[in-house]
Amino acid sequence: MSAPDTEPSLGGLLRHMRVAVAAFAALLVGLGAIVVLGVVAPSSASSVIMLVLLAAMVATVLLFSMEVPQEPPLTRFFSGLGFAWVAILVGMTLLDYFTR
Amino acid sequence: MTTARRMSASVAAPEGVGIEVAEQFADATQQRHAAQLGMWAWLLTELLLFAGLFLCAAVLHVTHPAAVARAARHLKVWIGAANTAVLICSSLTMTGAITASRHGWRRWMLRCLLATAALGTLFLLLKGFEYYQDYLEHMTPFLDRPYALAGEPATRLYIDLYFLTTALHALHLTTGVAILLGMTWIARKPRFLHRHQNWIEVYGLYWHFIDLIWIMVFTLIYVVPR
């Protein structure tokens, strides 16, 4: 236990946030890629690539911004649970629409 | 446990940073764990809530692809993209606030919290501007006024879904900014970090998640169907 640190400079703060800054940059790159693929230069494969990019961005936020890997195992399990359930909801409903 | 472990990984928890243990908890570790898990449970419900809307949009996309594409092309994708960037920035400032709070850097924490609130407000202003543009372009089918794509009924449903989804998200963000400002007001007191450091941690999860939801809204509603 040390005494409260004196307030650092902005650079000092950012030095403690290397992971967050990298995640931030990655998210902006992902956003840029989605805009390019979807708006600027759409192609037939765009949708699939965009969904993959979206999944990567979601993973980035969960892993680095929300620090899921540092959580206890049950919390980690919990954070994945929601997405699994969304997959069930969407997947099984669309199954109906595709087999009509 | 969570934060304690996190801190030991980065820095030793400085003195004067901690939480006040509520009566029903045995110790601070248990309380932190409970608070984090509680927020995660809440976020789970938020995800499923929005998933219902995404599902409706997906079904419409499957059944009426052409109409959905036409409707999606009327959305202000550049404002949406700018807003996504704004929220990604706000996520960074929120992480800044969390980092500062862990080190007991109260001034940085307050600055970051205010920056986050400002970015959130900027998002809402842009959103309002976008709605106003929609209004001017007669893209508000639920209002009693002429609708630009009146001949194509299924587009109307997509636009309605867009409004419902973004309005629900904006409602979350408005609540978020209000809580953030209230918390900042309380956090200005010097002893705040002695007692409630985990408020910042827990709130940060919420903010990141609202950001996450928006990234999904932008991709799934604005861009993919185009």
Add this chain to the structure above:
Amino acid sequence: MSTSERAFRDPAPAPATIGRPPDYLHESHTLRSWFLTTDHKRIALLYLAAITAFFVVGAIAAGLIRLSLVVPNGEIFTNDTYNKIFTVHGVVMVWFFLIPSIPATFGNFLIPLMIGARDLAFPRLNLLSWYIFVGGALFTLADLIIGGVDTGWTFYAPFSTTFSNTYVIPALIGVIIVGFSSILTGLNFVVTIHAMRAPGMTWFRMPIFVWTHYATSLIFLLATPVITIALILLLMERAFGIGVFDPALGGDPVLFEHLFWFYSHPAVYIMVLPGMGVISEIVPAFAQKRIFGYRFIAYATIGLASITFVVWGHHMFVNGIGTGAAVVFSVLSFAVAVPSAVKVYNWTATIYKGRIRLQTPMLYAMGYIGLFVLGGLTGLFLATLAIDEHVHGTYFVVAHFHYIMVGGTMLAFLGGLHFWWPKFTGRLYPEAWGRISAFLIFIGFNVTFFPQFLLGYLGMPRRYHDYPPEFQLLNILSSAGATILAAGYLFPMVYLIWSLWFGERASANPWGARGLEWTTPSPPPAHNFARQPIVDFEPYAYPDPPADDDGAAHVG
């Protein structure tokens, strides 16, 4: 004497309250101390009062339905009145009684006691969720009774959005509000069970009751938001005509059914799983024997809670869903049989070679097993595509889900109420009356609902009050059963209230049951445990009987 036995020794009957801190009931007596309490035990009693009141409303509606169905021509009520009555019955019973019944009362009271915690993780949130529940439910109830709604509890579009002329919107708002109460309760339980277990209380030392509540809470969290958004969409559709469920705008009324049943099928397990938890406590206690296959039951609990999310389509086999989807939903529905069978057979095996006492809670538990088995297996009939094509939307379905939801949940609720009543109140009820009411309810229930299986297979649709005359005798039989059932429900209401003042004082552990909740005095002190319990024993640590048992009781 081993540690575990010491932990369970019945403390000597306390000499009144001398030298003992006041229990949670007598800690303070003001109204304020009740309505602003954050004590999970008091909140549980608040819930008990509220859901009992809602049950009475729903039961009166049921009585009116059965009254109307005594004659085939629908002469007793007008069509609209009848439709409004069954809507009251459905909405009140499902959302305001069955769903909160066991979790909000027994769960609230017992989870912290069973895992050795001081309270739930978020006590104020717990109180808030009671207010949300009561507020939303009263709002809807006022609308249902003063205005009237005729959509049934299922609110199917486009009838509810476009064609009904009744007050649908306030009912939807109330139900949406009550949903938040479920979410908050589920959140509180999940966090409490994860984070607040006493030292030594590992996952596999938790009573099955706690496991089932954990699974139920996950369903609350994962399913409730979907019904919330579905009802919001319905509300928006009715108010603004946004078109999600309107085919004229490219919407699809079947999509509402998907969203609705994504919640409402798991909601059946919100009702059933806690009931299974209650039975898993009662059966070992009254057999004085370890529960058979503890781990399998725990896994089956989680299995049921998961499978229940992938079978909702079996409510929609004839609603125009794809044939492929229907087949997939059908086969997955059969998978529900696996964990259900585990539970039933394991309870039976627990009774085998036990030391059985047929007291009131045990009678309810045995009745529960019977009704659950019948309800569950008729569920498989409904999951069979070709049978469902005939009996979908008929009284067969009505009978099936009453066996599961009323037979299952209600009997477990009453069994649990009698089992833990001494713990809740510190008083014993008159045992003879308890047994009489258990018999009456079991007989009344079967006389009411078994004929409905026949009616359904004969082809009497649900929600008909003007029915073909050949169904009259079975309907009269069913209505006669309902009067027996009503009498069975009235008895406990009278003698349990009577016992509050005149009942014999209960010891800490009147049944010789195992579990941390029985180590506290009856009723427990406000802080639950005098000292932090440390758990070093397995769940259901009933002693193994010696061979060639002479039958002498070793209780306590």
Add this chain to the structure above:
Amino acid sequence: MNPQQQALSLWPSAASAAATSADHLIWSFTALTLVLVVPIFLGIAWFALRYRDGKTANRRLRHGHDRMIELGWMIIPFVLTLIFFVWGMRLFVDQKLPPANAMRIEAIGRQWMWKFEHPGGQAEINDLHVPAGQPVLINMISQDVIHGLYVPALRIQMETLPGRYTQLWFNADRVGTYRLLCSEFCGTDHSTMVGLLYVMTPADYAAWLARSHHGERIVSAGRRLFASYGCAGCHDGGTVAAPALAGLYGQVAANGAYVDDTYLRSAILDPDSTRVPGQPAVMPPFKGVVSEDDLFRLIAYIKSLDPAAEASR
């Protein structure tokens, strides 16, 4: 004539072979149910008496086979019930595949009545007359809310949805009068949305057809409507290059969608929804113009268009 005059019946009459198969299925399943539950009920009752507290009994437990027992009673009942899944699925899938020679009857559900129309244009309200031994396909739609067409004697039902055709077929081979009901709650008079199904000998049916009032045959009515709504102006040649309709039904359209009744319906009501991207939007929407009754006539006419006959025209 009432289908069943007695005050109490315990088993519904069966009007088709498929109904009898469904009965066999439910009887067999009931038998399996009894096999599974009777031991439990007897077991519980017997154990409760045999091992009552205070009674002398051997309570020594043998451990060791617990896991095998557990797995046994998990898996064996499941496998046994799966037989019924397969059986039920086969009957159900049969119900989804109408034979080619099925006679087609159009049905419309509306609050609170059924309307049926025979190929010859004979229309009836609530009641339905069909010939025995002849497969009948009912193509149905709802004009307002969801209804369910349910004939207990045939052991089948299908919901009618607004905006989409659903189908049901049966081969009633036992002459008689049976009930026909609405099985999905549809509002105030839901329980009076009932009628009778008359299964008649083919001769009686022919006589009934002859003596009931009939307008035009459905297809010829469709042809007339095709002209009067102005469809013919573009689709039968003319200056606009409208898609030819002959032989379209049952094919994959230019926009990749499979052409069935529901597709044609939306193509008429909301042409934009089926327009091939790039094609000009010429056709006006007929939403609110064409009634459900006229829609099935138009669709029947479009289906009847034979490319060979069209070519020679």
